[in-house]
Amino acid sequence: MEVSVSMDPLFLAWSCCRRRQLQRSADICSKILSESPFDQMKSMMMMVMLQAAWSLKTRALTEMVFVDEVEVDQEGIAEMMLDESSIAQVARPGTSLRLLGTSQGGAPTPAIRPMTQSGRPITGFVRPSTLTGRPETMEQAIRTPRTASSARPGTSASGRLVRLGTASMLTHPDGPFINLTRINLAKYAKRPNMAKTLFEYIFHHENDVKNALDLAAVATExxxxxxxWWKVQLGKCYYRLGLHREAEKQFRSALAQQEFVDSYLYLAKVYQRLDQPITALNVFKQGLDHFPAEVTLLTGIARIHEEMNNVISATEYYKEVLKQDNTHVEAIACIGSNHFYTDQPEIALRFYR
Known part of the structure; x- marks a missing residue:
């Protein structure tokens, strides 16, 4: 005699989400919500189950298109040509990430080492900020030749964000899962757990920064x-809108309440966009005081030194990274590349192996 055992649909959806079967999890939640729509006459237990299914589906849809906001985005023409955050047009050597051809390492960079368009040595690891150089004029930017690893000169990370905003049309041909034009943000702001899930859905899945900012502001109040947490989200919204000084205030206010690694990374990201690498280095070092030997903070310091052509200091910090995480691919690649271009191919081969 065969006995069939059926699993609770909500638990099955939760299990699928944990196993990264996100589409299946969202489909199961959709079935739960369609079979038991919200109704004022429902029992309290049923309402809690429906809210859980709604939150889980929102989380699954968000995870499908989630992109880590910590990484510094690549600047496009709009950010480069219309940048109004620069303090000085001609920065002092060693104080700017946009000053071409400088070396702060105490020893000149070997001439045999290939350079990027911005005049910096090839790092051995491709990052958004090292893909292309910073053109001096609009004509130069438009005439920049395209490569297989770079986007069109007229596009930047903002194009990726616009494409992410169309994810709802792909997952829901009949319309978005949540109609943001009719949603009552103040109602959700009173429910912290649902509000945080809704914010991430609006920010990452719908790419609606305005509504995300409104929700974060109401929830913060x-x-x-x-x-x-809400102050960090406000800072992310301000950064996405190009309001870097407002983002700086929110991140610093969040750090005053709670020391968190991501808050330091976001704050340093703001200073890098403002072309203040020295201040960004100080932020990373302040984070190391509270989180000693944190790999992400050490990597951030190494990246800034590398972008400023201080290859020697960058290599030292990458070695510190490897002491904490000996499988860190970026540190291995950058140290190996540095040894290769300083006439030590046998040592570089060890790292690459």
């Missing part, structure tokens, strides 16, 4: 400005 409802929390009486004591929730550091």
């Amino acid at each position: 409802h929390a009486q400005f004591r929730d550091w």
Whole structure:
């Protein structure tokens, strides 16, 4: 005699989400919501189950298109040509990431080492900020030759964000899962757990920064400005909108309430976009005081030194990274590349192996 055992649909959806079967998890939640629509006459237990299914589906849809906001985005023509955040047109040597052809390492970079368009040595690891150089004029930017690893000169990370905003049309041909034009943000702001899930859905899946900012502002006010998480989200929205000084205030306010690694990374990201690498280095070092030997903070310091052509200091910090994580691909590649271009191919071969 065969006995069939059926699993609870909500638990099955949760299990699928944990196993990264996101589409299946969203489909199961959709079935739960369609079979038991929200109704005022439902029991309290049923309402809790429907809210859980709604939150889980929102989380699954968000995870499908989630992109880590910590990484510094590549600047396009709009950011390069219309940048109004620069303090000085001609920065002092060693204080700018946009000053071409400088070396701060105490020893000149070997001439045999290939350079990027911005005049910096090839790092051995491709990152968004090292893909292309910074053109001096609009004509130069438009005439920049395209390569297999770079996007069109007229596009940047903003194009990726616009494409992410169309994810709802792909997952829901009949319309978006949540109609943002009719949603009551103040109602959700009173429910912290659902509000945080909804914010990430709006910010990452729908790419609607305005509504995400409104929700974060209302939720921050409802929390009486004591929730550091909402301040970080406000900073992310301000950064996406190009309001870097407002983002800086929010990240610093969040750090004053709660020391968190991501807050330091976001704040340093703001200073890098403002072309203040020395301040960004200080932020990373402040983070190391609270989180000693944190790999992401050490990597951020090494990247800045590398972008400023201080290859010697960058290599030292990458070695510190390897002491904490000996499988860190970026550190291995950058140290190996540095040894290769300083006439030590046998040592570079060890790292690459």
